[in-house]
Amino acid sequence: MKTAMISNVATSISLASIALAMFASFAVGAPTKPNVIFVFADDLGYGEVQALNPQRGLIPTPHLNQLAAEGMVFTDAHTTSAVCSPSRYGLLTGRYCWRTRLQFGVATGGKPCLIAPDRMTLGHLFQDQGYHTAIFGKWHLDYQYDTSTAPKGATARKKSKTLYLSGIPIGTRVVDGPLTRGFDHFFGYHHGRSMSSFVEDETITREIKIIDVLPELTQSVTDYIDAKAADARAGKPFFVYFPMSSPHAPVVPSKEWQGKSGLGDHGDFVMQPTPRLVPSSRPWNAMDFLKTRSLSSVRTTEPQGLRRILRT
Template sequence: MTNTTLRWDAPMALAALALFAAFSFSARDVRGAEAAKPNIVWILADDWGYGDVQCLNPNRGKIATPAMDRLAAQGMTFTDAHTTSSVCTPTRYGILTGRYNWRTHLQKSVLYGFSEPLIAEDRMTVAGLLKQNGYATGAIGKWHLGLDLPFTTDERPKGNNPDNIDWKGRVGGGPVDRGFDYFYGISASLDMPPYIYIENDRFVGEATATKAFQRKGPAEPDFEAIDVLPMIGKKAVEFISKQDSSKPFFAYVAFTSPHTPILPSKEWQGKSELGKYGDFVMQTDAVIGDIVAEIDRAGFGDNTLVIVTSDNGCSKAAGIEAMQAKGHFPSANLRGSKADLWDGGHRVPFIARWPGVVQPGSKSDQTVCQVDLMATCADILGIAMPPGAGEDSVSFRAALSDKPIASTRKGLIHHSIEGNFAYRQGKWKLLLARGSGGWTAPREKQVPAGSPDGQLYDMSADPGETNNLFDSKPEIVAMLLADLTADVERGRSTDGPDATNDAPIVVWKGKQ
């Protein structure tokens, strides 16, 4: 056997060392980006359809969204991202708790401006988790998860125009009592009184006037709905500008737009040629651009995970049919819109930017949900999920690096405004409703007699949910129904000890 000696001449050695150094430096860069706790900025639009973002709907979208398009070019676009519900309050509960809202007493509809807190005092939130791990936490904008408002009497108000609010009292049960260091915003949707800003746990002024932004109620005399979106942008920029590199931060920025009242500022009126809604979408996009620009200006861009998404699909109040006549489809090729079980109600824009981790201009077709924020944050920090928290949350951290998500959740549960359930597992989607489950025709009472009891769609072949396979594939229906029922009854949909729902739950409403 011949002995062979490997000889390295100087040029070869230098080249090899250079290659090794380059690889090591690149690897250190990526590890460094992950090792340093990233800032996390979550921007949540309100009633913004999947097709309202130009880069997501290039063929059927007519509204210019340059800030979102730029963010997509810098980061990753998720094409199959979902809210937990097709309406406001339930979605927000899921984002902040990692738990489906219907496990609480709120199993249909939404809260209002004078409602009590939905998030229990002892429940861990994303903000609380991050705060425990050294983050500064701020919430800006729309809360819509209930508050312990101060009253001059022991009786809680009834209706939208109570006369026993103590405008100088402490506002409890809100963001600063649920993990946030700072809050500036409003109690609920912009069409729900009281019309007054709240900073931390105090009202900003007193609601001594009465105004009606669709609903009549108490208002601070200088409060105007048209000013709220610009104010949210301003306060978000201020919060970011006050941070420094010595401490990571989490900013939860919840817009009031393009939800009703649809009130674009004067400089945006007429910009879209699609009416007020199109103008408001353009203004919303511009405010997103302002916030991202401040992240970069302040020097945080390289170590900040920015996620921009929406709380549900486009509302019919936007005038969907009129926009479609002009060539703009707010749900793109999806069926339905806000409030519905069909994907137009809950599949939403979801764009993530994280330099050094997320590949610029990338796309992911993996199915993700906003309830997954908590587990993702824990995964990023390399910590275990706290016991009794985030029962429905699965980390999508791997997807940000274009790797498969390792999920212990069998399927994803959807929920409509009327409290109907749907279940997505791989390509299959089961709807426990005969109609939309929401506001789009046919609603449940409009479905013709003799129609199937539910709906089953192959989302890979039929993303528009037009070919109902419910009667032809009973074995698939039975399998999905069993898995959905188990996820509901176990009090959690991920691996772990069984948990308890807060109230009894009817899985198949209307089923005789």
């Protein structure tokens, strides 16, 4: 059952939502289980990665090109669906996307999770192998809110041009989110139209402007990797699932990246790097970042989707 699931999950990659699985082994003498970072880009065009479109690719992606050159690229990989919710269901369960109540469209939030409580997920698979599992970004598989847990007198703010809110007050608990489906840590939101309402583990903890969502997520991912490096060297590996917000709408490049590509907001949004973890006078390079945390090797199985965790 588990072998079949892995095989199915491995094919869950599409032109609309392209994934990357990056395996990194720590040098500790004896062989150890690899840490795994799986980046799921949202609405990334296949031709936007120069390594896959060398003649016509206009957006500079040097580090993705490096990953493609040094790693492995699958050019005939497929998914069960080209839109958000069903593609995520197929990825995390290894099942056909229509084996849920959702027969068209996408999940809107506030309903029971599309993944059955007793269904094995990719997160469970890693947990069973001793991994700490974390998700950063867009869940989009439904979860419900326990409104009785909202702080007394709390009210929900209204959606605005800069805040895409869920309509649920800060402090409200999520009852059937990622922590009940194989993940030890969750920092993210349900879907794009509620992306400002951030959930940390099982509680809505803050409201973030849409232009700050991508930097907030990627900073959190890199902080997590940094914090878990010592545990991984000690034999407690991690699995990070990073279903990022970009380059799906709303297309909101940070101020310092607006106009950089010369190709409009979308090009800028694709180019936008992760927040720098070093002085601003030096460019941030994720490959160097991983190496400085004792990563001795990086093996890639599908580099097209890695944009936000690398400075493209």
